[in-house]
Amino acid sequence: MYxxxxxxxxxxxxxxxxxxxxxxxxxxxxxxxxxxxxxxxGLSIIFSNTQTLGGWGFGELLALLGIFKIVHTMMMxxxxxxxxxxxxxxxxxxxxxxxxxxxxxxxxxTFSRLNIxxxxxxxxxxxxxxxxxxxxxxVTTPLSILYFFLLTACGAVVIYxxxxxxxxxxxxxxxxxxxxxxxxxxxxxxRYPVSxxxxxxxxxxxxxxxxxxxTTIPVRGLRQDLSHAQVFMFIGIxxxxxxxxxxxxxxxxxxxxxxxx
Amino acid sequence: MLLIxxxxxxxxxxxxxxxRANLFMYIFYWLVSPIIYLAVWTSIxxxxxxxxxLTANDFITYYMILLICDQLTSNIILHLFAYKVQxxxxxxxxxxxxxxxxxxTLTNDIAFKTLNMIFLTPIxxxxxxxxxxxxxxxxxNGILLAIPALxxxxxxxxxxxxxxxxxxxxxxxxxxxxxFYYAMILLFAGQFVPLKLMPELIQNIAKFLPFQLFMxxxxxxxxxxxxxxxxMQGYTAGAAWFVVALVLFRxxxxxxxxxxxxxxx
Numbered sequence: 001m002y003x004x005x006x007x008x009x010x011x012x013x014x015x016x017x018x019x020x021x022x023x024x025x026x027x028x029x030x031x032x033x034x035x036x037x038x039x040x041x042g043l044s045i046i047f048s049n050t051q052t053l054g055g056w057g058f059g060e061l062l063a064l065l066g067i068f069k070i071v072h073t074m075m076m077x078x079x080x081x082x083x084x085x086x087x088x089x090x091x092x093x094x095x096x097x098x099x100x101x102x103x104x105x106x107x108x109x110t111f112s113r114l115n116i117x118x119x120x121x122x123x124x125x126x127x128x129x130x131x132x133x134x135x136x137x138x139v140t141t142p143l144s145i146l147y148f149f150l151l152t153a154c155g156a157v158v159i160y161x162x163x164x165x166x167x168x169x170x171x172x173x174x175x176x177x178x179x180x181x182x183x184x185x186x187x188x189x190x191r192y193p194v195s196x197x198x199x200x201x202x203x204x205x206x207x208x209x210x211x212x213x214x215t216t217i218p219v220r221g222l223r224q225d226l227s228h229a230q231v232f233m234f235i236g237i238x239x240x241x242x243x244x245x246x247x248x249x250x251x252x253x254x255x256x257x258x259x260x261x
Numbered sequence: 262m263l264l265i266x267x268x269x270x271x272x273x274x275x276x277x278x279x280x281r282a283n284l285f286m287y288i289f290y291w292l293v294s295p296i297i298y299l300a301v302w303t304s305i306x307x308x309x310x311x312x313x314x315l316t317a318n319d320f321i322t323y324y325m326i327l328l329i330c331d332q333l334t335s336n337i338i339l340h341l342f343a344y345k346v347q348x349x350x351x352x353x354x355x356x357x358x359x360x361x362x363x364x365x366t367l368t369n370d371i372a373f374k375t376l377n378m379i380f381l382t383p384i385x386x387x388x389x390x391x392x393x394x395x396x397x398x399x400x401x402n403g404i405l406l407a408i409p410a411l412x413x414x415x416x417x418x419x420x421x422x423x424x425x426x427x428x429x430x431x432x433x434x435x436x437x438x439x440x441f442y443y444a445m446i447l448l449f450a451g452q453f454v455p456l457k458l459m460p461e462l463i464q465n466i467a468k469f470l471p472f473q474l475f476m477x478x479x480x481x482x483x484x485x486x487x488x489x490x491x492x493m494q495g496y497t498a499g500a501a502w503f504v505v506a507l508v509l510f511r512x513x514x515x516x517x518x519x520x521x522x523x524x525x526x
Contacts (some may be wrong), residue, residue, distance in 0.1 A: 027437045034444055042453055049312045049458060050305045178286045185290040189297055196304035200391065201296070 006103065010111055018116035028117040036124060039065055039191075054195035056219070059135025061192070064219045066128035067152055068190045071159060071214050073121045075184060079163055081113035083180050090170050095256060106164060106249045133222065140222055147221035147231050154238035155214030159183070161238075161245035162210065168245075171252035183209060190215035213237070265359060266368060273369040277376050284373075288380050295331070298453055299324035299392070313458055319484075321394040323455055326480045328385060330407075331452065332377055334414040334475040336370050338362070338422045339439050346429040346521065355518065362423050362514070370419070398484045406492065407482040413499045414474040420506035421471070423514070430517030445470075451477030468494070471502035 018025075043065065047058050056064075086109050089095040098108050133140055133148075166179045186209045194202050194212040205212045217234060220226050226234075277284075299320060306317040315323075342362060345351040354361040425442055429435045447453055448463065449472035456464055456477050467473050478495045481487045487495070 023434075027434060031437060031440055034441065038444060038447065041448075045454060045458060045460070046301065046305065050309055052308070053301065054304060178283065181286045181290060185286075185293050188294050192297065192301050197297075197300045198391065201300065 003107070006107075007111065011114065014114040014116055021117075025117045025120075029120055032118075032121055032124070054193035056193050056223075057136060059132045059137065060219055060223060061132070062135060063129050063132030063148075063222060064193065064215060065191065066125040066132055067155070067215050067218055068187075069121050069125035069128065070152065071155070071190060071211075072187065073118055073125065074156060074159065075180075075187060076118040076121075077115040078110065078113075079180055079183070081115050082110055083163075083167055085113050086167055087170060087179070090256075099253070099256070105253060106246060109167070110160070110164070136222065141224070144222050144224045147226070148218050151218040151221040151231065151234055152214075154234050155218060157238040158210055158241050159214050161241040164245040165248050168249045168252035171255040183211075186211050193219070265364065269365055269368040270372065273365070273372040274375075277369070277372045281376075284376060284380060288377060288384065291331075292328070292384065295324050295328055295452070296388070302454065315455065315457070318395050320455075321392050322396055322398065322484065323480060325385070325389060325392065325394050326399075326483050327452065327476055328381070328388075330411060330414075330476045330479045332374065332381060333411050334418050334479075336415070336419050336422050337373055338366055338370060338419065339426050339435065341366050341369050342423075342426045343429040343435050347433060351521070355521075362426075366423075367419070398486075400485055403483045403485045407479040410474055410479045410482060410495065410499065413496075413503060414471075414476075414479065417471045417499065417502050417506050418475055420503075420510040424506070424510045427510070427513045427517045430520050446472050446475060449473060450475045451480070455480075469498065471499065471506070474499045474502075 043058065043061055046053060047061075051057070053061060086095075089098065089109075098112075099105050101108060133145065162183065163180065166183065170179055186205055189197065189201070189205045190211045194205060194216045197205070202212070213234070217226070221231060302312065302320040302324075303317040306312050306315060306320055311317075312320075345354070351361065354365060359365075421442070422439075425439050426435060428438060432438075449456075449467040449470050451467075451473060456467055456473060459467070467477075474495065478487075478499075482492065
């Protein structure tokens with residue numbers, strides 16, 4: 001309850017900041033529409049040349065694009081603005097004020113800035129997922145749709161945890177501005193099923209920077225490619241990575257000694 | 262004038278050399294999407310035998326050459342210049358008797374490109390070992406034919422990006438405008454897929470636009486896929502666009518500088 005109140009307050013503050021820049025809303029919506037058109041064109045070019053991509057049909061790739069957009073929105077609304085603020089706070093010492101507050105510092109650091117206008121992509125993602133599931137049609141059941149949503153949530157938690165670990169490294173090496181570039185760079189790999197990539201790239205996007213867990217795995221759940229045990233394994237991975245990340249954050253925070261000392 | 266360029270080169274080279282770690286991240290960032298497209302299209306070609314006559318090896322060589330062409334014809338003017346208009350540091354460059362963008366920014370961009378190529382070469386060799394492209398279709402003649410096209414492509418891209426960057430004199434949203442320009446390149450330069458596989462309509466529009474000179478035409482020349490009429494058409498369109506881009510750039514630049522009043526003035 002307490003956290004919901006906190007989130008809604010932070011949300012209100014960020015909406016107030018965002019409405020000061022209304023033209024940005026129009027520009028962002030236009031850019032988002034343009035990229036959506038581009039992505040659909042790309043998919044239609046691919047499927048005018050082939051029936052399946054890595055064993056997946058058009059509907060499944062639409063659903064994948066939807067999930068990709070969710071992860072992408074998470075990067076744009078949450079990860080980038082907060083990382084920018086955090087890097088600055090480490091360098092100029094304003095991190096002191098965050099730690100003084102009686103709330104989890106990890107929560108404050110990761111949720112204090114929201115790039116509101118980018119959230120527009122979320123309804124688009126939802127529409128893509130619904131159309132995608134419909135077109136994939138015969139392979140889905142209510143259970144597989146439930147798995148799909150569970151696994152999407154797990155993927156978001158895994159990416160969130162990885163982000164925490166990356167920014168926690170900033171406590172050790174003060175000048176570590178590139179902390180999330182690596183994540184953003186590999187994000188594009190989430191647009192297509194991992195099975196199309198060469199083995200070395202599959203290893204990177206599954207185990208090192210697990211973009212594939214956040215994008216490909218939910219669609220595999222939807223297609224019932226995963227056994228029940230595997231679904232529970234991924235839920236376990238999400239919980240474990242969150243616990244590990246918050247421990248690394250706590251250890252990193254102990255290293256922080258302000259900017260002047 | 263040569264001496265000016267030599268000095269500017271020394272300064273800008275030293276400046277770019279400072280940011281080696283950032284550069285590495287930049288290259289990594291920039292490499293990922295061509296490699297993804299390469300993987301997607303080779304997997305389709307392998308599954309279906311070939312795609313409209315293109316085999317898996319054709320796609321691998323296409324994207325391996327694309328990595329080099331993209332690096333050679335692209336530029337980072339927007340990042341080198343736009344902030345100078347916004348924070349007013351441009352003032353000190355404007356009082357010099359040389360064109361800020363066509364001298365200082367140009368040498369800085371070339372220094373950045375040179376350094377990039379040095380980093381890219383070993384990475385490219387590793388990628389070649391991983392993907393094992395068969396460059397049988399590549400000939401010396403093709404490469405020689407592509408060099409002027411790459412130079413022309415770089416010049417046109419530089420002038421058009423310069424024009425968009427000059428819009429910073431009017432608006433703070435140049436980065437958004439540039440995103441549209443980038444999307445045009447993605448669509449018409451053959452970065453996502455060889456233009457040959459695009460819908461007929463897009464191919465026809467691309468013939469009248471300068472973007473295919475940035476990647477698609479040089480790659481096709483290197484691969485020896487173009488007839489001499491197609492090459493002539495490409496160069497003619499390129500020359501015409503060079504003139505258009507030059508006029509456009511000079512016009513927008515002049516109008517912009519007139520509008521410019523430094524921060525705080």
